[in-house]
Amino acid sequence: MRHDIPNQWEEFFHNSKQSLENAAYQDAIAQCSLALDELTQKTVATLDVRAMAFGQSANYDQGMHDALQMIKLAPSFPKGYLRSGQLYAMQGKHQLAIDMYNQGIQAVIPLQSDNNNDPDYHQLFVQRQASLDQQNRRVDFITQLPFDILPKIMSYLLPYMCAVCVDVSHSWRSRIQQCSPIWRKLIIDHSDSDDAKIYHNLAHVSDQVRELSLRGFINHIPSEFLQTLATGHFTNLQSLALRRKLYLFYFIFGRKNKKEEI
Helix, strand or coil, X not given: CCCCCCCHHHHHHHHHHHHXXXXXXXHHHHHHHHHHHHHHHHHHHHHHHHXXXXXXXXXXXXXXXXXXXXXXXXXXXXXXXXXXXXXXXXXXXXXXXXXXXXXXXXXXXXXXXCHHHCHHHHHHHHHHHHHHHHHHCCCCHHHHCCCCCHHHHHCCCCHHHHHHHHCCCHHHHHHHHCCHHHHHEEEEECCCCCHHHHHHHHCCCHHXXXXXXXXXXXXXXXXXXXXXXXXXXXXXXXXXXXXXXXXXXXXXXXXXXXXXXX
């Protein structure tokens, strides 16, 4: 972008008017094109500052609106793609940031020959790599949580979801096994879970289960549960409640019989 001549737009515009008065129409068109290009660059630069200000004040939607306007006004300039990607990255949306940087790299290359000397174009690669590094960084939040906080979080999950967490990794299993309160009383609804998987996972914490309620099975006690019992699990179980899935048929006057699950 050219910022070395402060009033370059005025100069191009003035020249275009003179060319028009002199019937030099092709020159007038060329001067107008230069004036519009200069105006576009100034508009993009202004939008860029405002988009960043919006981002720094956590108004990401407004900032992104300005950044997308930059791309719309100047699809061959890298600055709009760069600002959009940075706004996504500020929100932790690194995949969207990577996609935007890639879009900019693809859109800008065919249209400008001096991209290697454009610092904004170079920043597309730098920022893309930064987002890739952030995306590849994994934080095991379960092992990082204080021990007294983890049981409170797990208590908000359904039992079968807790059982799924047990099977994520050895470190998760070790930490979650220590959350005794969530395992003492379990209600397993078979309409919400994969029987084979949930009992396989619960085997790791079965010695902590004191009360177990199985609901939602249709005809027979789930064979997966019986197999788990047969292999020596749930040895400390004190109570077991079984509730099959039943169907209630009732008649509404003037209507057909209706079936509902209970």
